[in-house]
Amino acid sequence: MEPSVLQELAAIVAPQPLLTQPEAMLVYECDGHTLDKAPPDVVVFPTSTEQVAAVVKLANRHDVPFVARGAGTGLSGGALALEGGIVIEMCRMNKILEIDYGNQRAVVQPGLVNLHLSLAVSDAGFYYAPDPSSQGSCTIGGNVAENSGGPHTLKYGVTTNHVLGLEVVLPNGDLVHFGGAVLDTPGYDLTGLFVGSEGTFGIVTSVTVRIMRKPQVVKTLLAFFDTVEAASNAVSGIIGAGIIPAALEMMDNLTIQAVEAAIQASLPLDAGALLLIELDGIEDGMEADAQRIADICQQNDCQNVRVAQDDAERALLWKGRKEAFGAIGRLTPNYYTHDGVIPRTRLPEALTRLQIISHRYGLRIANVFHAGDGNLHPLVLYDERDGEEVERVLKAGHDILQACVDLGGVLSGEHGIGLEKKNCMPWLFSEGDLDVMRRVRQVFNPQELCNPNKVIPLRGRCRCGAVTGDGTPDHETHEAVATAMQDAHVRA
Amino acid sequence: MSALDRLATSLQSVVGEEHLLTDAAAAPYAVDDVLPSLVALPGDETQVADVLRLADEHAATVFPRGGGSHVQLGATPERVDVVLSVERLRRQLAYEPGDMTTTVQAGMPLSDLQGVLGAQGQFVALDPPATAATTIGGVIATNASGPRRLLYGTARDVVLGVSVVTADGARSKAGGRVVKNVTGYDLTKLYIGSLGTLGVVLELTFKVHPLPPGEETIGIACAGHADLLPVLNALLRLPLRLNSLELLNAAALAALQAGNGATVPPAPYLFLARLEGDAAVTAGQKQRIAEALRGLSLSAPATTQDWQSEDQQRLWSCLATQALLPDSVAAKIGLRITDVAAFCAAIEALLADPPWLLHAHAGNGIVSVQIPVGKGSEETLLAQIQALDGCVERLNGHRVIERAPVAVKRRCEVWGPVGDNFVVMQALKASYDPRHRLNPGRFIGGL
Numbered sequence: 001m002e003p004s005v006l007q008e009l010a011a012i013v014a015p016q017p018l019l020t021q022p023e024a025m026l027v028y029e030c031d032g033h034t035l036d037k038a039p040p041d042v043v044v045f046p047t048s049t050e051q052v053a054a055v056v057k058l059a060n061r062h063d064v065p066f067v068a069r070g071a072g073t074g075l076s077g078g079a080l081a082l083e084g085g086i087v088i089e090m091c092r093m094n095k096i097l098e099i100d101y102g103n104q105r106a107v108v109q110p111g112l113v114n115l116h117l118s119l120a121v122s123d124a125g126f127y128y129a130p131d132p133s134s135q136g137s138c139t140i141g142g143n144v145a146e147n148s149g150g151p152h153t154l155k156y157g158v159t160t161n162h163v164l165g166l167e168v169v170l171p172n173g174d175l176v177h178f179g180g181a182v183l184d185t186p187g188y189d190l191t192g193l194f195v196g197s198e199g200t201f202g203i204v205t206s207v208t209v210r211i212m213r214k215p216q217v218v219k220t221l222l223a224f225f226d227t228v229e230a231a232s233n234a235v236s237g238i239i240g241a242g243i244i245p246a247a248l249e250m251m252d253n254l255t256i257q258a259v260e261a262a263i264q265a266s267l268p269l270d271a272g273a274l275l276l277i278e279l280d281g282i283e284d285g286m287e288a289d290a291q292r293i294a295d296i297c298q299q300n301d302c303q304n305v306r307v308a309q310d311d312a313e314r315a316l317l318w319k320g321r322k323e324a325f326g327a328i329g330r331l332t333p334n335y336y337t338h339d340g341v342i343p344r345t346r347l348p349e350a351l352t353r354l355q356i357i358s359h360r361y362g363l364r365i366a367n368v369f370h371a372g373d374g375n376l377h378p379l380v381l382y383d384e385r386d387g388e389e390v391e392r393v394l395k396a397g398h399d400i401l402q403a404c405v406d407l408g409g410v411l412s413g414e415h416g417i418g419l420e421k422k423n424c425m426p427w428l429f430s431e432g433d434l435d436v437m438r439r440v441r442q443v444f445n446p447q448e449l450c451n452p453n454k455v456i457p458l459r460g461r462c463r464c465g466a467v468t469g470d471g472t473p474d475h476e477t478h479e480a481v482a483t484a485m486q487d488a489h490v491r492a
Numbered sequence: 493m494s495a496l497d498r499l500a501t502s503l504q505s506v507v508g509e510e511h512l513l514t515d516a517a518a519a520p521y522a523v524d525d526v527l528p529s530l531v532a533l534p535g536d537e538t539q540v541a542d543v544l545r546l547a548d549e550h551a552a553t554v555f556p557r558g559g560g561s562h563v564q565l566g567a568t569p570e571r572v573d574v575v576l577s578v579e580r581l582r583r584q585l586a587y588e589p590g591d592m593t594t595t596v597q598a599g600m601p602l603s604d605l606q607g608v609l610g611a612q613g614q615f616v617a618l619d620p621p622a623t624a625a626t627t628i629g630g631v632i633a634t635n636a637s638g639p640r641r642l643l644y645g646t647a648r649d650v651v652l653g654v655s656v657v658t659a660d661g662a663r664s665k666a667g668g669r670v671v672k673n674v675t676g677y678d679l680t681k682l683y684i685g686s687l688g689t690l691g692v693v694l695e696l697t698f699k700v701h702p703l704p705p706g707e708e709t710i711g712i713a714c715a716g717h718a719d720l721l722p723v724l725n726a727l728l729r730l731p732l733r734l735n736s737l738e739l740l741n742a743a744a745l746a747a748l749q750a751g752n753g754a755t756v757p758p759a760p761y762l763f764l765a766r767l768e769g770d771a772a773v774t775a776g777q778k779q780r781i782a783e784a785l786r787g788l789s790l791s792a793p794a795t796t797q798d799w800q801s802e803d804q805q806r807l808w809s810c811l812a813t814q815a816l817l818p819d820s821v822a823a824k825i826g827l828r829i830t831d832v833a834a835f836c837a838a839i840e841a842l843l844a845d846p847p848w849l850l851h852a853h854a855g856n857g858i859v860s861v862q863i864p865v866g867k868g869s870e871e872t873l874l875a876q877i878q879a880l881d882g883c884v885e886r887l888n889g890h891r892v893i894e895r896a897p898v899a900v901k902r903r904c905e906v907w908g909p910v911g912d913n914f915v916v917m918q919a920l921k922a923s924y925d926p927r928h929r930l931n932p933g934r935f936i937g938g939l
Contacts, residue, residue, distance in 0.1 A: 100828075100830075102725065102828075102829065102830040103828045103830055103857070104728075104829070146674065147674045147678070149672060149674075153672065157645070157649060158674075160648075160681070161645065161648075161649050170916075174915075175912070176912050176913045176916060177911060177913060178913055181828055182826040182828060182857060182888070182889055182890060183826055183856055184635070184637075184646075184824070184826045184858060184890075185826065185911075186892050186907045186908055186936050187907070187910070187911075187913070187914070187917050187935075187936040187937075188682055188685070188686055188916075188917050188920060189635075189681045189682060189684060190913055190916055190917070191681075192648050192678060192680075192681025192682070192684070193677070193679070193681050193682045196674050196678045197677055197678075213729070213731075216731035239590065240589070240590060242613055242614075242702030242703070242705070243702075244702065281733060282731045282732060282733055282773075282777065283731070284733075284769060284772065284773040284774075284775075284776035284777060285769055285770070285773040341668075341670045341671075341672050341673060342670065343588065343593065343669065344592070344671075345588055345591050373670075373671045373672045374591075374671065375672050408669060408670070409668070410668045410670055410673045411675045412673070412674050412675050413670075413672040413673060413674065414672065414674055416674055417674070417675060417676065421675075425676060428668070428675060428676075429665070429676060430665075432662055432663065432664050433664045433666065433676075434676075435664075436662075436664040436679065437666070437676055437677045437679065439923045439924075440677055440682070440920065440923065441677070442923065443919045443920050443923050455676065455677070456676070456677075
């Protein structure tokens with residue numbers, strides 16, 4: 001990047017320094033999706049909406065690509081500066097601008113950590129419902145970009161169901177407002193369209209969210225089963241009984257072992273699967289519902305049902321769930337997380353397919369997922385130092401996503417498409433479908449400078465001078481759909 | 493032979509002679525009294541695409557239509573070349589109760605769908621004012637909602653996927669058939685409430701919910717607008733499984749009593765709180781409400797009344813019917829929840845004669861005001877709309893005129909003013925429908 005451009009950038013964000021040193025770029029060369037890497041040229045830390053707009057306008061004047069980044073916990077490469085350029089790191093814009101309990105909403109800056117919002121409103125008896133497992137570090141702005149979910153989205157919905165309004169710097173640098181504190185704004189639902197656009201429609205600089213009253217009571221149950229099939233049947237039984245728990249999570253034996261080693265919660269190591277079931281709401285009828293659930297589990301050959309006796313035990317059980325990914329790290333140097341979704345009733349078939357894939361490639365696959373809404377998280381265990389094993393991991397990942405699509409599902413429930421899965425998009429969508437999406441992106445992002453080359457494979461377009469992590473020119477490989485995903489990862 | 497005649501010939505060969513209506517047969521499909529030249533009733537999805545493609549080729553404007561119950565929403569069109577009714581596309585395409593999803597064609601009547609789902613103990617959580625003709629597609633195009641939105645949200649919270657035909661006749665889809673999905677841009681949100689200006693919806697996939705095990709409605713009568721905010725705050729703060737919280741003023745209550753036999757107490761204001769749960773579960777909630785009300789210092793004690801079973805059903809169905817009363821100017825107003833009471837006071841202060849009917853989804857800040865047309869002149873009605881707008885503006889709300897006599901609609905901005913995001917809306921419209929074939933001029937800002 002030209003020194004004069006860097007000088008202009010520095011002037012915009014002063015006194016915050018720019019980061020340009022190659023070693024500093026290592027932190028920003030990828031997000032939570034580590035199989036692809038590409039360093040930006042520069043990282044800026046704006047502290048105001050005006051600065052974000054000025055940076056974006058500068059990038060447009062000089063035809064430089066830019067990517068907004070929150071905490072970098074994304075799992076699909078959404079925050080990766082695929083074509084270099086500017087990473088706009090939003091973490092300094094982390095204030096709560098307004099809390100309005102009477103109207104059950106808050107206005108926050110995008111760099112605010114998800115959990116910090118719930119903590120800030122907790123004493124008043126409120127919380128922010130979307131709770132990705134990374135909620136202790138991920139930002140609300142990143143959640144908006146990815147339309148993040150979490151365990152409690154079964155009952156309460158994902159990010160888009162809780163975002164009421166946005167202030168957005170468009171990819172041309174113009175500032176616009178979508179939605180707001182009042183519901184049903186006349187016109188197109190631009191808020192809904194923007195949430196989940198993975199940083200390709202612009203940069204959010206302020207978010208109006210719904211905050212909810214904490215439930216009167218919460219009841220957390222653990223049910224242990226011999227097999228994942230039995231646990232899956234119990235899931236169907238609970239949903240079939242017309243009960244929508246706040247959360248309905250499953251872990252398989254491999255995950256149980258890892259979690260128990262990490263948190264010592266007296267989990268039975270011989271259980272084939274466990275269900276973590278949480279009910280919340282009013283106290284009236286809660287005991288009866290919990291009993292019905294316990295009965296349904298017993299009818300499905302449950303070994304044992306354990307009810308959290310107090311908040312401490314409840315917190316411990318959730319710690320096990322939320323840190324399950326980390327706990328898997330005890331079993332393996334690396335793991336690759338998938339995020340496919342299937343119709344809930346196809347759960348047993350999906351898990352069988354996963355077992356077959358595990359055997360086929362000689363890879364261990366741990367399962368910890370949102371069973372209630374069919375959102376799978378198979379974790380494929382591997383060692384990145386073993387190049388041959390990495391290839392098998394990528395092939396297994398391909399087969400896992402294919403299985404989800406075959407069963408009537410989709411590629412991602414909450415992690416996004418990003419760079420990781422964009423070449424799989426044609427499995428679900430026709431060229432015509434993708435063209436409509438491309439045209440909508442063009443409306444927002446006509447120069448393709450704002451987080452370029454994500455979500456949807458471009459049509460026969462190669463951005464000159466673009467490089468991937470190893471410094472080779474990035475010739476688009478999206479035409480060959482079945483092999484493209486592997487290619488992308490092998491390059492990395 | 494004119495272009496429209498040539499189009500008619502082509503359309504006839506697509507949909508069949510009996511499904512292309514003209515002249516008197518087309519009259520029931522008028523849009524705000526503007527008679528359509530042609531009404532096409534395609535019988536399948538390919539025909540819908542063909543109708544749109546042919547209309548585009550013949551430079552004809554197309555007005556998509558479901559059951560017609562909400563067709564008054566939108567500015568009055570200049571001319572209507574083709575009304576495209578999806579009323580024949582009324583099949584349920586998929587339903588797996590265990591997955592709690594269903595896929596239907598856009599022309600399926602909402603009541604039919606609720607019937608099918610109800611047989612499995614489920615429902616789609618949309619309860620807008622509806623007639624037997626109201627279609628799923630129409631509900632989605634107008635983003636119509638009802639009292640249950642308090643607990644279940646609106647269309648944006650229950651639509652999972654959509655298939656559309658754009659103005660050029662191309663079919664595309666977005667979203668999926670699973671309850672959680674971030675695969676690709678969320679275009680479903682864009683289509684909801686877009687009034688058919690971007691495309692014609694063919695198919696929709698919904699997330700469905702289990703029917704509640706029981707319901708009970710508590711009416712809470714308030715002596716004046718000063719008591720509204722404390723009662724509203726108290727109700728929203730209580731631990732309740734509250735799926736609806738409506739607020740009616742005296743005029744709305746009087747109309748409800750007079751119009752269709754629902755028994756409601758006369759009162760300056762009445763909240764209707766609908767609780768979910770079996771009898772044991774609602775009993776506990778009722779007790780909490782009673783205690784909370786006793787703890788409030790109000791200008792006069794709030795009196796309560798219960799509705800159960802058939803009485804309750806009649807009450808809510810009468811309420812829904814009343815929302816579609818003809819012969820009124822109907823405005824939908826969006827406010828902060830905490831401003832609803834102030835808005836009621838402002839409306840009261842206008843001393844309108846005859847009085848306006850006010851009916852709010854009080855827990856959401858959505859208020860419906862109906863101004864009786866009666867013998868009021870166009871000028872009188874416009875002046876009343878202006879007075880209403882003053883109340884809305886002072887509270888930073890927004891308002892849409894959902895229904896009004898055509899002469900009045902022509903002279904007021906039915907969607908209200910546009911914001912700084914209008915450039916994006918314009919660009920989206922231009923991208924989807926560059927030749928302005930679909931519902932031209934009817935949506936916000938003349939889109």
